[in-house]
Amino acid sequence: MSTYIPFAEPCFDETEEEAVLRVVRSGWVSTGAEARAFEEEFAAYIGCEHAVALNSCTAALHVALMAYGIGPGDEVIVPTMTFTATAAAVAHTGATPVLADVEPVHLTLDPEQVRSLITPRTKAVIPVHFGGRMADLGTLMELCGEHGLTLIEDAAHTLPARDGDAVAGRIGHASAFSFFATKPITTAEGGMLCTNSSAIADQARRWGLHGLSRGAEDRYRPGKRAQYDVDRPGFKYNMSDLQAALGRAQLAKADRLHTRRTAIAETYLRELAGSDHLELPPPDTETNRSSWYLFPVRLRVELDRDEFRQRLHTLDVGTSVHFQPLHHFSWYRENVVRAGQTFPVADSVYPTLISLPIFPGMDDKAVSRVVSAVSAP
Numbered sequence: 001m002s003t004y005i006p007f008a009e010p011c012f013d014e015t016e017e018e019a020v021l022r023v024v025r026s027g028w029v030s031t032g033a034e035a036r037a038f039e040e041e042f043a044a045y046i047g048c049e050h051a052v053a054l055n056s057c058t059a060a061l062h063v064a065l066m067a068y069g070i071g072p073g074d075e076v077i078v079p080t081m082t083f084t085a086t087a088a089a090v091a092h093t094g095a096t097p098v099l100a101d102v103e104p105v106h107l108t109l110d111p112e113q114v115r116s117l118i119t120p121r122t123k124a125v126i127p128v129h130f131g132g133r134m135a136d137l138g139t140l141m142e143l144c145g146e147h148g149l150t151l152i153e154d155a156a157h158t159l160p161a162r163d164g165d166a167v168a169g170r171i172g173h174a175s176a177f178s179f180f181a182t183k184p185i186t187t188a189e190g191g192m193l194c195t196n197s198s199a200i201a202d203q204a205r206r207w208g209l210h211g212l213s214r215g216a217e218d219r220y221r222p223g224k225r226a227q228y229d230v231d232r233p234g235f236k237y238n239m240s241d242l243q244a245a246l247g248r249a250q251l252a253k254a255d256r257l258h259t260r261r262t263a264i265a266e267t268y269l270r271e272l273a274g275s276d277h278l279e280l281p282p283p284d285t286e287t288n289r290s291s292w293y294l295f296p297v298r299l300r301v302e303l304d305r306d307e308f309r310q311r312l313h314t315l316d317v318g319t320s321v322h323f324q325p326l327h328h329f330s331w332y333r334e335n336v337v338r339a340g341q342t343f344p345v346a347d348s349v350y351p352t353l354i355s356l357p358i359f360p361g362m363d364d365k366a367v368s369r370v371v372s373a374v375s376a377p
């Protein structure tokens with residue numbers, strides 16, 4: 001048996017197997033009753049009015065922006081410390097992503113940076129809850145309110161997370177979750193758009209299914225009309241019932257998965273507290289809870305991050321890096337970064353960042369092995 005500890009791994013048992021079999025045997029595997037049920041259950045879990053199941057978080061961000069009418073000539077502010085999908089979704093609409101630096105503690109969008117980047121063309125802001133720790137949505141929502149901007153939460157990493165009364169996915173005008181294979185819950189690939197606006201949910205649904213007035217489920221069933229209208233060149237972003245069945249099984253155990261992630265994070269925080277070469281992420285407080293999708297540590301700046309990762313790899317400990325800032329990539333440098341713009345926080349932190357393994361299936365022995373491996377500089 002492999003002793004390799006991956007950076008992340010999905011957590012499935014017989015409930016997911018049974019869920020997938022149920023759909024396979026039902027004769028209907030595309031978007032249908034399972035997807036609708038997943039949407040209802042997800043909306044209830046988050047505490048929002050509407051949830052639209054899609055085939056990725058990227059798709060959810062894209063249709064949210066389309067639903068808000070964002071397009072060519074518009075600007076949308078996003079953090080540079082994120083995965084390319086956050087900004088690429090903006091570019092897909094024809095709008096310009098505007099990169100902002102992050103604050104140094106949680107590495108989430110810095111509201112002061114956002115304030116300085118707002119222009120008459122700014123239409124929206126997309127904060128990312130980095131690693132599962134919520135961005136400062138209170139300040140950002142206030143700022144958006146002052147300037148008439150839409151706030152779309154990139155909640156790819158959060159299920160669940162909260163900051164006081166603020167629950168990730170419930171505060172912004174819309175929010176986008178990811179169910180990619182490494183995420184807190186997974187449908188292999190998948191995403192969900194949440195919103196309290198029925199108009200935005202309807203628009204997002206329409207954009208996400210070719211612009212069709214009626215989906216396949218509503219046309220192929222016995223006695224249903226075959227005709228439909230197409231009122232825009234929409235995208236093919238719908239979630240299949242196979243994925244939705246996985247999602248429902250995962251959602252039912254989301255709190256249990258989160259409890260285990262939190263326990264692993266607490267062990268790391270306790271066991272690595274004395275390290276003189278690692279800076280640890282801030283712990284949870286009574287009211288501020290991370291999803292602990294990531295456990296990002298910072299290596300003392302004199303040490304070589306890539307050599308350190310390589311040494312962990314030889315000890316059978318997988319790690320990852322979140323994130324190479326977007327302004328380091330050629331497309332963003334050539335098309336997005338403004339003359340003279342600097343990103344001091346992202347640039348100073350990025351070379352030191354390592355994400356340690358954290359996933360609910362990790363047993364205590366694996367956690368101890370990671371602690372031992374990273375304890376030596």
Ligand SMILES: Cc1ncc(COP(=O)(O)O)c(C=O)c1O
Nearest residue numbers: 056057058083085156178179180
């Ligand atoms: C912050 C962030 N946003 C968006 C995405 C895109 O998610 P998906 O792969 O579901 O499209 C990711 C994926 O890792 C991410 O980390």
